[in-house]
Amino acid sequence: MLHVTKSYLPDLKEYVDYLEKIWSSNHLTNDGPLLLELEKKLAEFLEVDNIVFVGNGTIALQLALKAYNVIGDVVTTPFSYCATTNALIWEGCNPVFADIDPISLTVESSQLENKISAKTKAILTTHVYGNAGDLVKQEEIASNAGIPLIYDGAHAFGVKYKGKSIFTYGDITTCSFHATKIFHTVEGGAVITKEKKMAEKVRELRSFGHKGDIYLSAGINGKNSEFHAAMGLANLKHFNQIKGHRRKASELYELSLDKKVQTIQWNPSVERNYSYFPIVGFNNEHLLHIIKCLNEANIFPRRYFYPSLNELPYLLKQACPVSEDIANRILCLPLSASITDAEILEVVKIVNLSY
The missing domain is CATH 3.90.1150.10 (Aspartate Aminotransferase, domain 1)
Known part of the structure; x- marks a missing residue:
């Protein structure tokens, strides 16, 4: 039997070696040492400034929208997994669909531009199968409109555009590390941004909106565990x-x-x-x-x-x-x-x- 994909699993001993570290530290979640190590190694491998490891790719999208306080019309793609649209709806946004290019299957820049109105609060589009449209033009469109450009990069781990990480384009990019993806942590995802301040905002929202006893905002539990980080560290090597x-x-x-x-x-x-x-x-x-x-x-x-x-x-x-x-x-x-x-x-x- 042959399925559309088969999850990669490292040698069991590699994973067990990380499990032994978890047993030794007794630190299972809440920014444990393996999670922090994974974030550091992912940032180096992907050549990005800030990466926040989260529970899954859908939560990553929701956190990105919440970090920019996006509520209202969002120009988005109709050609993506339902999580892209569902995240918008869950965050109180109204999806405004821009049609795709029939060859690359990503949203055409001209379509994005035509769909922007005075009510548009953001753009959220997808690097379909890791492919891309004119990202420089799309940055220009978002900048001229004064709205954030959010990319769903669920398929784009390790992809480069014009010689640099595709995750460096736009204001914020999300990624999925689901078991079906080319790089996975069983369940997981990430939010990537150039701005350290925005990364800290995502971390705050990811952890119930507080730091210690200081409560800053109404956050959610978007964290991930040491066990998932361990799978990521093992798989990244391969x-x-x-x-x-x-x-x-x-x-x-x-x-x-x-x-x-x-x-x-x-x-x-x-x-x-x-x-x-x-x-x-x-x-x-x-x-x-x-x-x-x-x-x-x-x-x-x-x-x-x-x-x-x-x-x-x-x-x-x-x-x-x-x-x-x-x-x-x-x-x-x-x-x-x-x-x-x-x-x-x-x-x-x-x-x-x-x-």
């Missing part, structure tokens, strides 16, 4: 190996898939992390046919992302024809740090026959 395997797997897909199989176009300014391998069917019926053929061979890809978020049943309808079309045709093929050439070629054989 990230380049994980990425290298996935790169070779992606190259084999690209080499072997029939020319009729549509893939997405990567921004030439992006240094990829190979976190996903999406293909695009001719239409929804064709996509369902591909899935059926793969499932019959015990291969389980994922419709990632579906549906287009502007079509979620609990939202008022906003038309985003490009996103709606792509969401009905997109499919992520199996990709992991342990997928074999034989497994890839089996997937390719079935997909090619389906076109």
Whole structure:
């Protein structure tokens, strides 16, 4: 059985070595030594100034919005996981959807600009599959409007844009370290920002809004544990190996898939992390046919992302024809740090026959 991904696990002894440190310190949570070590090593590895480790990627989004006190209209993408939109709704925001580019699948800068009004309080958009639009132009748009630019970088761990970490663009970026991600801490996420003051605000909100006996704001419990930090420290050592395997797997897909199989176009300014391998069917019926053929061979890809978020049943309808079309045709093929050439070629054989 082959699934869309398979979580990477380090050698058990590596993880146990960290567990022994936890047993020795008896420090399980509340900014323990392993968590602080992980934050330091992540900041160095990702070449960012400030990173705050949190419970998951959704809490990271909520903390980013709360740190900027964003309430009201937020221009956002319809092509992302539902957590991006749900975080906005939970924080009292109104999603205003800007349609995506049909090739890169990220929000077009012109669409962002056209959707900004006097009521817009922020921009929140996604580096889809680790891909990117014109980030410099988007920074300019946000600056001219006087609003924060927040990026959902859930897929973008280790990605570079124009030679530097993609997490250095915008005012604040969030990331997910969920078990399905290329780098994971089982459950977890992070908030990344250039401003130390903003990072301290996120830390405050993450820890119930107080420091010791000094109560500063109405925060939440967005902390993470030493056990999750331990998994992150173990996995970070292997990230380049994980990425290298996935790169070779992606190259084999690209080499072997029939020319009729549509893939997405990567921004030439992006240094990829190979976190996903999406293909695009001719239409929804064709996509369902591909899935059926793969499932019959015990291969389980994922419709990632579906549906287009502007079509979620609990939202008022906003038309985003490009996103709606792509969401009905997109499919992520199996990709992991342990997928074999034989497994890839089996997937390719079935997909090619389906076109």
